[in-house]
Amino acid sequence: MKLVIVARGRIGTSPEAALVDRYAARLKNVLTVVEIGETAPWPAFDGGRTVVLDETGQDLPSPALAAQLARWRDDGARACRFLIGAADGHDAATRAGADLLLGFGRATWPHMLVRAMLAEQLYRAQSILAGHPYHRG
Secondary structure, eight states: OEEEEEEESOOOSSHHHHHHHHHHHHTTTTEEEEEEOTTOOOOOOOSSEEEEEEEEEEOOOHHHHHHHHHHHHHTTOOEEEEEEOBTTBOOHHHHHTOSEEEOSSSSOOOHHHHHHHHHHHHHHHHHHHHTOTTOOO
8 A cells, every 4th residue: 555645844864764764764665755835635546545644632652543544545545644834733624634633642743853753653554563663662
């Protein structure tokens, strides 16, 4: 299943960008990262699943996220996109249209750091599903 991180704003050259690049390289041919403007509409998405990163979202342990991705994949989803909003988060319509609202704890995280955290969790999920020892949970 193809994984797509769609994030508002530009990450530029930063330590967070280096982390995103590290995990994207490990997920070559699986993960794509797309940046869009602060007010641009979300790109069209045909089929697949949508996960919205939101501070009110579910705080899933890594194995549970991996299991959810596997269920969607096994149900025939060819892609899953992950939407990271700008500083003001997502509007109600975007949250309502999500297959999953995902949070990283109750804290509010900078959107650039969320990209790195999400890229790592997607790599970890793929490692769990492959039986790779990266995740030692």
